[in-house]
Amino acid sequence: MLNPTCSVTLVADGDTYTAFPLSNAVLAGLRPLTAQQFGYDKIAGSGVEIAAGRVTGIDPQARTARLGDGRSIPYDRLVIAPGIDVKFDAIKGYGEAAAEVMPHAWTNGAQVALLAKQLEAMPEDGVVVISAPVAPLRCPLGPYERASMMALFLKARKPKAKLIVLDSKDSFILQKQFEAAWAELYPGLIEWIGLSQGGNLTEVDVANKTLITDxxxxxxxxxxxxxxxxxxxxxxxxxxxxxxxxxxxxxxTFESQLVPNIHVIGDAAIAGAMPKAASAASAEGKICAAAIAELLQGKTPQPRELGSSCYSLIAPDFALAIGDKYRPTDGQFMEVEGNATSTPADATAAQHAQEAKSADAWFAATTRETFG
Ligand SMILES: Cc1cc2nc3c(=O)[nH]c(=O)nc-3n(C[C@H](O)[C@H](O)[C@H](O)COP(=O)(O)OP(=O)(O)OC[C@H]3O[C@@H](n4cnc5c(N)ncnc54)[C@H](O)[C@@H]3O)c2cc1C
Structure with a gap:
């Protein structure tokens, strides 16, 4: 749209995209997984060519992306937004097979469905353990939102159960707010164990479903x-x-500092102070598109500000939010001073309810804008 002389091809692996914001609510039974899934039809209808498949090779000299089935797509500019991989070699005993028993549920819908099924099937007085990793991670608030949504499920369905969060960090964003909310809504249910208390997961014993920390x-x-x-x-x-x-x-421009003509956006990019969040990824996509449209017209892109806002659902009408603005400064995205916002520790019920409404509205608007 910004430069009608460009043609755009989107390589999509699979028929649907699974969005992770609000996906923790699937674990609480508040949303079906299908509410997180979106097809590419409307994007195709807007003139973007969809190439179904997975990119398996990139030749920066020839400027081609190769797909798994052997097709080769030439490019002037390539944008990569592949998200993250979990590091299967970081925890002794954990790997792809272990993830079928101890799901991460951090990169695909099948893992979320598996975790939901396990919660449903666990004994009434069972123990749920979540391990939260070191930074940088996709969605820094995500593990704690997940603990909250699981606690909502357990409180209603398995009231004698317990939930332990093993953390490789000594603190986390909005910790005061989360802990106050947990004390109010899920008293005695969630135990958070930080790094200094031995929360760092080093090994798993899959056969005995045991997590081993320091x-x-x-x-x-x-x-x-x-x-x-x-x-x-x-x-x-x-x-x-x-x-x-x-x-x-x-x-x-989000152009790679290592390989010319390839741009990286979303969680995969090092974007300074910007969190690895969908709101940031979406804003990065727009900036990158505008920059590419200008570069292809021989213009020099200028620095642009962008914003990010993340929500964490604690209960159906109770959420926390955090937001900020960022600007390129000295080759890195830095916070624009005075724009950071977060739900205060002493927020009222009405404020928490309003944040929950805003989370829904943000998700609806962003997915509509992206997928039509
Ligand atoms: C539990 C949870 C809760 C979250 N909640 C929020 C929230 O409330 N707000 C928020 O802003 N963010 C949230 N996030 C973070 C958000 O989901 C990510 O920041 C966002 O999805 C990043 O977008 P991305 O495009 O970088 O990667 P993705 O959304 O992962 O998209 C990458 C896509 O590329 C595909 N792909 C990868 N490799 C290839 C290849 N070789 N060829 C073709 N396709 C490929 C993948 O299959 C995937 O479809 C949450 C994340 C989690 C896990």
Missing amino acids: FESYKADVANVIPPQRAAEITSTAGVADRTGWCPVDPI
């Missing part, structure tokens, strides 16, 4: 292991990921 072992009926993360595999294939496992980019 200090202790925890036997679980349901184990939700969220491992450390890195940019998805294709970024290594393309040569745009550095030794951190993430992709350094120019904050004005």
Whole structure:
């Protein structure tokens, strides 16, 4: 739309995209998984060519992306937004097979469905253990929203159950607000164990459904292991990921700092102070598109500000929110001072209810804008 002389091809692996914001509500039984899934028909209808398949190779010299079935797509500019992979080698005993027993539910809908099924089937007085990884991670608030949504389910359906969060960190964003909400809504149900108390998961014993930390072992009926993360595999294939496992980019155009003519947006990119969140990814997509439209017209893109807002559902009418604005500064996205907002620790019920409404409205607007 910004540059009608361009043609755009979207490579999509599968018929549907599963959106993760609000996906924790699926675990509480508040939303069906289908409410998170979107097709590409309307995008196709807007003139974008859809190439179904998975990119398996990229040749930056020839400027082609190769698909699994051997097709090759030429490009002037390539945008990669592949999200993350969980690091299967970071926790001893954990791998793809282990994830079928101890799901991470962090990258695909089938894993969310598996975790929901396990919760449903667990004994009434069972123990759920969630392990939260070190930063940087996709959706820094996500593990704690997940604990809240699972607690909602357990309170109603398995009232004698217990939920333990093993954390590889000593603190997390909005911790005060989460803990106050847990004390109010789920008293005695959630136990959070930080790094200093031995919360760092080092090993799993899949056969015995046991999580082993620096200090202790925890036997679980349901184990939700969220491992450390890195940019998805294709970024290594393309040569745009550095030794951190993430992709350094120019904050004005999102062009890779390692490979010309390839842009990286979303969770895979190192975007300074910006969180790895869908709201940020969506804003990055727009900035990147505008920059590419200008580059292809021989213009020089100028720095643009962007915003991000994340919501965490604690109960159906109770949410926390956090937001900020960012601007390219010294080659990196930095916070624009004075724009950070978050639900206050002493927020009223009406404020929490309003945040929950805003979360729904944001999700509806963003998915409508993206998928039509
Ligand atoms: C539990 C949870 C809750 C969350 N809640 C929120 C929230 O409330 N608000 C918020 O803003 N964010 C939230 N997020 C974060 C949000 O989901 C991510 O930040 C966002 O999805 C990042 O978008 P992305 O495009 O980088 O990656 P993705 O959304 O993962 O999209 C990447 C796509 O690329 C595909 N792909 C990967 N490799 C290839 C390849 N080689 N070829 C073709 N296709 C490929 C993948 O299959 C996928 O469809 C949450 C995340 C989780 C896990």
